[in-house]
Amino acid sequence: MPQDSLLGPVHKAVPEGDNRERLVCRDCGFIHYQNPKVVIGAIVTWQDKFLLCRRAIEPRRGYWTMPAGYLELNEGSEAGAKREAWEEARAAIAIDGLLAIYDVPRLSQVQIIYRAHLTEPDFAPGEESLDVKLFAWDDIPWSALAFPSVHWALHHHRDSVASGDFSARGRVG
């Protein structure tokens, strides 16, 4: 495979019939249409506790997160949230509703976060996790959370339960 960094869809050009610059390959003509990515995840509870995973991979290895990851092709968003809970925490979850949508335009990312609960209190670290635990609110490792959206989602969850207002929250991060 050639190592020349000018190969591949790395040249900016406006394709015919389009109105924005895209990355094109001058060699094979491929146009690389880039789109925002969808992250799906869930705040998962068991009784009054919250399921968090300690990341085994970068970025933020060693920090705690809710089960979440990129939506795959031909996958629904609830199905994706269940898959991530299984992959990261070997947890079977049931979806209770939509918690929030977080926009991170800087990263071209839309996060769709559900409220969910464990269907039974069984879990274990998946390949991408060092550890998985249930935390009471006051025991959550706030200073060791992996991403701002983990903070937002935990607090939005608490607000929803406290107020009884389960309309979806939004935030631009």
Add this chain to the structure above:
Amino acid sequence: MPQDSLLGPVHKAVPEGDNRERLVCRDCGFIHYQNPKVVIGAIVTWQDKFLLCRRAIEPRRGYWTMPAGYLELNEGSEAGAKREAWEEARAAIAIDGLLAIYDVPRLSQVQIIYRAHLTEPDFAPGEESLDVKLFAWDDIPWSALAFPSVHWALHHHRDSVASGDFSARGRVG
């Protein structure tokens, strides 16, 4: 530009460190990671009427839709819904909340649909519309709606207003 159809990222292979088949280019080594696409849109009202656009483009040219389209890179979902309302209906809108998330895994599409209202009763067809109109519920051209999600969103909007329950709806289409 070579016309050989075997050029470009058209070969299936599992990249090193990955666990799924991706499309790769044997010529330049580019890996084409494909992801689901995000559609953003809004059910836009003015008093008790609904803003719909008659499509000037395929698919479903001549049929009626809510303002909606693909989220762009580095764009938030609410900002995207406002942009589409402007592009398709020359309408300035204010977002009232999230109406629904529709998953269409068959098309690898996630639709994020907001509730919104016109900030003033001014609108006109944009480039992608033949016509734009406000319809009372009973006058909506039900048999000439462009997509199933337009039906779903109009009915979910009506249900939300009637019940006072503004939690986000979901549906897998």
